[in-house]
Amino acid sequence: MLKLHKLKIIKQELVAPGYQRLTLAGGIAALAGQFVQVRVSETCDPFLRRPISVHHCTEDRLVLLYRTVGRGTALLAAKKAGETLDLLGPLGSSFPLTDRPSAVVVAGGIGAAPLYCLLQALKQAGKQVSFFYGARNQAELLLRDEYRALVANYSEATDDGSAGTRAVVTQLATPAFASLDATVYACGPSPMLREVARLADYYGRSCFVSLEAQLACGVGACLGCVVPVKGQEQYRRVCVDGPVFAAGEVFFC
Amino acid sequence: MLKLHKLKIIKQELVAPGYQRLTLAGGIAALAGQFVQVRVSETCDPFLRRPISVHHCTEDRLVLLYRTVGRGTALLAAKKAGETLDLLGPLGSSFPLTDRPSAVVVAGGIGAAPLYCLLQALKQAGKQVSFFYGARNQAELLLRDEYRALVANYSEATDDGSAGTRAVVTQLATPAFASLDATVYACGPSPMLREVARLADYYGRSCFVSLEAQLACGVGACLGCVVPVKGQEQYRRVCVDGPVFAAGEVFFC
Amino acid sequence: MLSPDLTVKIAGVVLANPVMPASGCFGYGEEYAPFFDLRRLGAIVVKGTTAEPCAGNPPPRLAETPGGMLNAIGLQNPGAVAAREKISALWQSSVPVIVNVSGHSAAQYRDVIELLDDLAAVAAYEINISCPNVKAGGMAFGTDPAVVAGLVRELRGATKKPLIIKLSPNVTDITAIARAAEEGGADALSLINTLLGMAIDIERRRPVLANLTGGLSGPAIKPVALRMVWQVTSAVEIPVIGMGGISGARDALEFLMAGASAVAIGAANFTNPLVCPETVEGISDYLAEHGFASVKEIVGLAKKEWS
Amino acid sequence: MLSPDLTVKIAGVVLANPVMPASGCFGYGEEYAPFFDLRRLGAIVVKGTTAEPCAGNPPPRLAETPGGMLNAIGLQNPGAVAAREKISALWQSSVPVIVNVSGHSAAQYRDVIELLDDLAAVAAYEINISCPNVKAGGMAFGTDPAVVAGLVRELRGATKKPLIIKLSPNVTDITAIARAAEEGGADALSLINTLLGMAIDIERRRPVLANLTGGLSGPAIKPVALRMVWQVTSAVEIPVIGMGGISGARDALEFLMAGASAVAIGAANFTNPLVCPETVEGISDYLAEHGFASVKEIVGLAKKEWS
Numbered sequence A, B: 001m002l003k004l005h006k007l008k009i010i011k012q013e014l015v016a017p018g019y020q021r022l023t024l025a026g027g028i029a030a031l032a033g034q035f036v037q038v039r040v041s042e043t044c045d046p047f048l049r050r051p052i053s054v055h056h057c058t059e060d061r062l063v064l065l066y067r068t069v070g071r072g073t074a075l076l077a078a079k080k081a082g083e084t085l086d087l088l089g090p091l092g093s094s095f096p097l098t099d100r101p102s103a104v105v106v107a108g109g110i111g112a113a114p115l116y117c118l119l120q121a122l123k124q125a126g127k128q129v130s131f132f133y134g135a136r137n138q139a140e141l142l143l144r145d146e147y148r149a150l151v152a153n154y155s156e157a158t159d160d161g162s163a164g165t166r167a168v169v170t171q172l173a174t175p176a177f178a179s180l181d182a183t184v185y186a187c188g189p190s191p192m193l194r195e196v197a198r199l200a201d202y203y204g205r206s207c208f209v210s211l212e213a214q215l216a217c218g219v220g221a222c223l224g225c226v227v228p229v230k231g232q233e234q235y236r237r238v239c240v241d242g243p244v245f246a247a248g249e250v251f252f253c
Numbered sequence C, D: 001m002l003s004p005d006l007t008v009k010i011a012g013v014v015l016a017n018p019v020m021p022a023s024g025c026f027g028y029g030e031e032y033a034p035f036f037d038l039r040r041l042g043a044i045v046v047k048g049t050t051a052e053p054c055a056g057n058p059p060p061r062l063a064e065t066p067g068g069m070l071n072a073i074g075l076q077n078p079g080a081v082a083a084r085e086k087i088s089a090l091w092q093s094s095v096p097v098i099v100n101v102s103g104h105s106a107a108q109y110r111d112v113i114e115l116l117d118d119l120a121a122v123a124a125y126e127i128n129i130s131c132p133n134v135k136a137g138g139m140a141f142g143t144d145p146a147v148v149a150g151l152v153r154e155l156r157g158a159t160k161k162p163l164i165i166k167l168s169p170n171v172t173d174i175t176a177i178a179r180a181a182e183e184g185g186a187d188a189l190s191l192i193n194t195l196l197g198m199a200i201d202i203e204r205r206r207p208v209l210a211n212l213t214g215g216l217s218g219p220a221i222k223p224v225a226l227r228m229v230w231q232v233t234s235a236v237e238i239p240v241i242g243m244g245g246i247s248g249a250r251d252a253l254e255f256l257m258a259g260a261s262a263v264a265i266g267a268a269n270f271t272n273p274l275v276c277p278e279t280v281e282g283i284s285d286y287l288a289e290h291g292f293a294s295v296k297e298i299v300g301l302a303k304k305e306w307s
């Protein structure tokens, strides 16, 4: 009845070496931060679906942005325009908008993917947005112009200084944490999220992060994707209770 | 060092519904009746290679003709020009030429695939060839003109009478068994081969058939593909001792 | 053409068709309700339920493997009291609910049954004596025939509802365990639970699962499961629910022909949320095409043809 | 950079690298010799050899399964006398030859050893006490610790060459069998042999294999094999050759890190005839990239990091 889609591939673009943008026909009414579970193979190897965040979503388009890291994403990247993609979604929690007038958004690498959706929503809501985009190097700062176009303040950090500031992105963002009456949003590698959570806590900002975990079902049934959550006896599921969590819930020790 | 090839796909043609002809760049010096072991997937499902006979082979081309019956052949059919195919071969025994002046060649369905190679060899050797081609219906009589062009006598049988004689192909071929001083060659479903073997035995013709079996290694190492052979204590392997056997060796009870 | 009769009877419970989701792979049904009408299922087997709430194992709990997956959930569940509500909610769907019961001692299994036994919603218990992910002894129950017989006998005294005993495949001779369960008074058997396996992350140079080992499920284990179903259905008289690697009607038909009276589908739900209803339809189509009036005609059919 | 030291020592035999083809998957070497220089192998394990010639099981003997395959070859082999020649021919390649020995009784195992023991070409025996496809008792040896200890003790008296005992995975507790083999005097262990499985052809409505059941191998079984290698290397002191589902260096590294001193590759040869030499290279590359001087440094590494 719901949630299982077979969408036609309209475009499969290599946006940087090892990074693909996939445009599908059909909207799935996803919120920023939600994801889809993509079936990458008709065979039983790889066996599980692959979770990919909604990068951009309109009434008649769903766009995914992903990094080719292993066999599943390689199979996805090999699919061509005209083929059909089997996916479940939208799944999971989304980034909540708050009553703060401004937002600090921190992206690490491919963690930028779901934040595009969020930046659009923040813009629509009239928030003052500062976006901090970190990556290993210039090539891995994907779709820079498109991100830049959505925000008031755009800053880049790279590990090798090939674009923006040579720094880790959290370092670059620290002054914004301190000065702005902002809600903080972040997606990226776990150490980055932990540092964002720490800074937000220190400066008293409410903060939401998107986590990753190995998923199986993606719909909350298998209890495989759990994380410990502060003050809860039961583990919580990344796939339905997340992937977006309040930072203080999941980074608490 | 030998036998493992990665050949570029030049053409993938649908020659009839459910039947493909695949043309590869590069020759592998195969003899009529030999086959190749094709890797249809990079993943472990399907796990095993698929055996496909050499349909036609020149110095710089290898052509396979196959029926899409299951997942493996469907994956093969999905491969496109420009892609590379990993295959082992040539493998197995071949159809021997004899000193008889004429040949009776009987094909059942996709069993015609390796016989194309054989018809070429017989023609080259100056034999008088009668070719009997049976299939369920006209559509499954593949590449009729190409087969017809290679032989002196060409006859068709279909189960439904949509082309040639409405008969089983062995029935159609029986007079040739009786009248010609011929060597008999056949490839097709097992009941057909058994009947060919019986007729050849009855009329005292030497007869060679190509068998199928489930293979694993395809090179003689696993002993998985065996058939009992007359007068032999040990089973023989279809992949190296066959697929071509003297009919009397394998149909003996 | 009349559509084939798909009903089967397991442990006295009549199922509209022989297909059910396997325990632990379908929660308490709520997660898959948005995908299809749960009334299309023969039964629903809910998550392993313990007397007390159970936090389960720490993450990571999952690893993908060739043709399958490892899990080490460790029986995370809200406990029997909280489960009552979920089970009752599920029952609204009118499909028989089978409660998978887990514990670390005979007393704990008994407690679960006592906490649930008044619920009309509970059609039967599936006693999980085979969970490989519980260190305190879950496995021990499943590997010793005498212990199994004793446990079943004790639980037999605790309820009038049917008892389905779920067997572990991690044993030398599963028929001995099956016979012990039958002797103890089991109404039916479920098999197989997962095979005990593990995976190592060669970059981090350590086991992938926090629990070290986990249970292997999915298509990879199908040949082992099918062999055990064949063996067990030759060894006991009570009906068997077959499972392990089923991902569609063709697989389910193999299990039925091997002797299973019904089948359960686990990990394949994760790949295809519609796998259960699709399997029901595929079985029905096969029966119709091959002229069988009832699914019961094909139960054990491969054995009959096997001299 | 110096290339890493790949040598390992198993049961007193020094191997140039830790990779060998598994028994029954490489014949007597001749079939794969056209594909690569056999001297790139650490050792060659030949087909299960019995005292008398053995016809094996009737066909069909093979079935493909998800991520693997079933086989029921049934030990077809030319017998020990005929095998002498093949083994001697193979030795020309200078790679240590390990002879897989099979039988239906202790006496038959002994006979094979007596018929081959004078051959300098034989570096060690791998005693197959675990073939699931031989009805007359092959399995029985592999499932009872006392019988295993007794058999090994008896064979220990029959030869001075190293004895590698190959264990069956179809048991409740493989560590008990492993310890019994060690106590009996085994120099090393091989594990795992195939898991017992079956398949049914739903169109013909009968089992696919003429032998009914067969041995499951290939990637599908890797998690089970790895778990058993981890368990056994924690339970015994003698070295273990790990196998089951290895299809490349990453898999092999998992087994080495789990505690295996060397690895064997079976069914994957059928998919990729170059899998053995490619695995050797892949292990070497991994060691070099990660700064290990010798493969011995990674044996059991995942255990050391595992508190």
Ligand SMILES: Cc1cc2nc3c(=O)[nH]c(=O)nc-3n(C[C@H](O)[C@H](O)[C@H](O)COP(=O)(O)OP(=O)(O)OC[C@H]3O[C@@H](n4cnc5c(N)ncnc54)[C@H](O)[C@@H]3O)c2cc1C
Pocket (backbone or CB within 6 Å): A035, A046, A050, A051, A052, A053, A054, A065, A066, A067, A068, A069, A070, A071, A072, A073, A074, A110, A113, A114, A211, A212, A213, A214, A215, A243
């Ligand atoms: C909710 C959610 C949303 C996601 N959104 C995106 C997205 O928008 N774009 C994108 O590129 N990726 C996204 N990911 C990650 C993506 O799912 C994985 O990269 C993908 O599943 C890897 O599959 P693979 O078969 O290519 O790699 P595998 O062969 O499975 O693994 C390759 C390597 O990647 C590592 N890996 C695998 N899965 C993960 C994971 N989930 N997290 C971290 N490392 C992993 C493995 O350990 C291994 O080293 C998301 C993950 C989650 C849970």
Ligand SMILES: Cc1cc2nc3c(=O)[nH]c(=O)nc-3n(C[C@H](O)[C@H](O)[C@H](O)COP(=O)(O)OP(=O)(O)OC[C@H]3O[C@@H](n4cnc5c(N)ncnc54)[C@H](O)[C@@H]3O)c2cc1C
Pocket (backbone or CB within 6 Å): B035, B046, B050, B051, B052, B053, B054, B065, B066, B067, B068, B069, B070, B071, B072, B073, B074, B110, B113, B114, B211, B212, B213, B214, B215, B243
């Ligand atoms: C030496 C040899 C040469 C061959 N040459 C050709 C050829 O030139 N052209 C061609 O089209 N086919 C040929 N075949 C048959 C071909 O190998 C099979 O059709 C193919 O392996 C099926 O793979 P699949 O994954 O598509 O089907 P699967 O999914 O494996 O099986 C689909 C159906 O086909 C049946 N099937 C599978 N393999 C065989 C088989 N070997 N024989 C009979 N039935 C089978 C299965 O039982 C099943 O019902 C040859 C086989 C052999 C042994």
Ligand SMILES: Cc1cc2nc3c(=O)[nH]c(=O)nc-3n(C[C@H](O)[C@H](O)[C@H](O)COP(=O)(O)O)c2cc1C
Pocket (backbone or CB within 6 Å): A222, A223, A224, C022, C023, C024, C025, C047, C048, C049, C071, C073, C075, C100, C128, C131, C166, C192, C193, C194, C216, C217, C218, C219, C221, C243, C244, C245, C246, C264, C265, C266, C267, C268
């Ligand atoms: C994530 C997961 C959780 C499971 N939890 C349980 C459980 O709580 N109780 C139980 O008896 N079996 C449990 N199982 C085992 C399944 O019910 C089933 O027996 C097994 O997975 C084999 O079937 P499959 O290959 O179709 O998954 C679980 C399996 C998986 C994959």
Ligand SMILES: Cc1cc2nc3c(=O)[nH]c(=O)nc-3n(C[C@H](O)[C@H](O)[C@H](O)COP(=O)(O)O)c2cc1C
Pocket (backbone or CB within 6 Å): B222, B223, B224, D022, D023, D024, D025, D047, D048, D049, D071, D073, D075, D100, D128, D131, D166, D192, D193, D194, D216, D217, D218, D219, D221, D243, D244, D245, D246, D264, D265, D266, D267, D268
């Ligand atoms: C076709 C085939 C034949 C085998 N024959 C033997 C044998 O003769 N003796 C033996 O000890 N093991 C035999 N085995 C088992 C393998 O040596 C190996 O233990 C098992 O296949 C697991 O490894 P794999 O998954 O890499 O194949 C055989 C396996 C296969 C696939």
Ligand code: FES
Pocket (backbone or CB within 6 Å): A214, A215, A216, A217, A218, A219, A220, A221, A222, A223, A224, A225, A226, A237, A238, A239, A240
């Ligand atoms: S992936 Fe199954 S509960 Fe989250």
Ligand code: FES
Pocket (backbone or CB within 6 Å): B214, B215, B216, B217, B218, B219, B220, B221, B222, B223, B224, B225, B226, B237, B238, B239, B240
């Ligand atoms: S397929 Fe292995 S011997 Fe023929």
